[in-house]
Amino acid sequence: MSPSSIPQYSVVIVGGGQAGLSVSHFLRQQGLDHAVFEKHSAMHSWRSQRWDNFCLVTPNWQCALPGHPYAGDDPHGFMKKEQIADYLDGFRARVAPPLHEGVAVQGIRQEGGLFRIRSSEGECLAEQVVVASGGYHLPIVPRLAERLPASVAQIHSADYRNAAQLPPGKVLVVGSGQSGSQIAEDLHLAGREVVLAVGDAPRCARFYRGRDVVDWLADMGYYRMPVDQHPLREGVRDNTNHYVTGRDGGRDIDLRRFALEGMQLYGQLEALEGDTLRFRPSLAAALDSADRTYNGINAAIDKYIAEQGIQAGEASVYQPVWSPEGERETLSLADSGITSVIWCIGFAPDFRWLDAPVFNGQGHPVHRRGVTQVPGLFFIGLPWLHTWGSGRFSGVADDAAFIASQIAQHRMALQRELASVREAEASPA
Template structure:
């Protein structure tokens, strides 16, 4: 057993401990305050640290501002169809926090959560708490992913993870190979491209989305046809859905779609998925065209969903020209010498993993993912918030986090009532 900073007798008990003060944790706090449930929010950094410190300079929302729906605090600006920049997002979340008095403790790192008897012990670097309920709202972006073979790359080639990228000047002179085509990867590639940097792209299997289609933003159409209300339980393969990469597009400069074929046509050199590295040799899978085709398939699938909805509802909407592949690879390079190609840096954009090492409760599956139903675990008293597809597509975003937080807090209030009745 670890040695606690405070003696057990000095522990502080609250009904609920919330771990994490991002939009999920603070939404939970809002509803806990409304319900009159005593609680504390423990945050290892400062609230909304990820928005303030872990985003690049040109970062903006990919979804339009109208989808920002924190509890009783929808977007109230004058550009609902625009895309807030990083500083505007911080202003928005801080404005939400100003609407209530959260019992927040910043600079407190949770090191252990364990069920002892009927209560949870929550050990931190600032003391020991106990609670009847624990809400885990720490997010899924703790551990940046790099493949094992990255360690075999020539150390003269700099390796930067997307979490550390802020601006093109962070990247060493020379050619940068961006690895990964999720939302961060394509936007960081574009950031470097706009800055006139020599950049190349290793293309993974991420899907892409239209931005503006048949007179409206594609996300507006998807909301209207009910896509965002579909729950994880309604998906044909929930586990596969949870693991999917987000569709890539951009909110930059008013929003636009990203067709990597157009970049290639204009001179961007692209490869397939990175398969291995050794010294200055980088190897790729011969899947570039397959990955581009897969991205286009998802893009066309969304267009078809919108077309079907327009036809079904008899909506008068402008027609769009058919999609054209403006470029395709004649051959695929499967091995390059980075030194000979002038590649001086790798920008890894292949995702993150959560860190639940401190959570000593039987609530994770063999992949380390939480076992829950809309954030409520079978392990009584443990809850999760803020994860992608916790309940719907919007669960990990401003769109759906409030509804999930309200649902979890309602469950806590009901259990607290049952416990009081039972003890009475």
């Protein structure tokens, strides 16, 4: 196929989620021709990779996609799965993006000053590319899973829907981040016996001193803090999210209380030897660390309240309601009655289709607010791309506006360069 017969766009956006469509929104305002390639359907993960009782863990008022803020009657509530999907459907209708659904991008490389994009729809060229496919591509499942008995059902958190999809018997949930803790709670509330392998995820309060903790942190400016001003700098991108829930109007997730109610807590899963699972003796330390974070956030709110002279509810410090008597390091699958395992240990990035020198040793893109060292190549929708809200509904609009402005500047530079070349060619020798 000759270059002249290949479709060419000013911009191609890879990914039709809220991040990609947010960029499309701003490019439309600029009148820039572009295409959005989505290998499934727009916003598909919100319907296909969430369990039935899934809800937001941040209040509805933080849903602030460009031109499409939350407009319901419960700004301090937490939308459920179908409500989130409806909100996103409304955003898609408002943006009306030039969307190519069911089109998988298979390869991108630079060629002659342009990006050549190979997809299931064919090839095209683009002056600039925005990667908006997120960073959660490959479900992580440890190699020891291969040696579990065939009688034990295994799924990843991305495939969990409800307790009824699992066979009767005890469920081992591996991982206690946002997904693991909420899935463990979902099973627990459904009356299932749960064994939870607790990791090092931190936790926070849902409500404190009369308000949602998110409201306090917003007032304190935490969500506006750019990554280069965070104490951990770019290291914050590797942090596990705090576990909390918006279920039933919102509440804390307290693993110690679950233990009082019969959930069995262990440390991190470390190995499988025959029929025996081995766990690190890390449970007590993990629970204590999560509580320190919980109390630390509340203490920061206390300080802010005092400094601002705000009238608020009484301050408090969380006191453990349960502590392990000792570390249990082994568990027999057969003797325990475990019939299913849910792996809740996250995802790995997979950008193998993008041929560009912009990745670090862990396969994550290196960028500054989504701008890479390759001119015309951008990323959006990643955790802490710029602020806490970059990977969420609350901050993606600012990121998208910034990326769109960078695209416009780069395009102007390309046009000036092209004009200079034409002027040189037209000048007499």
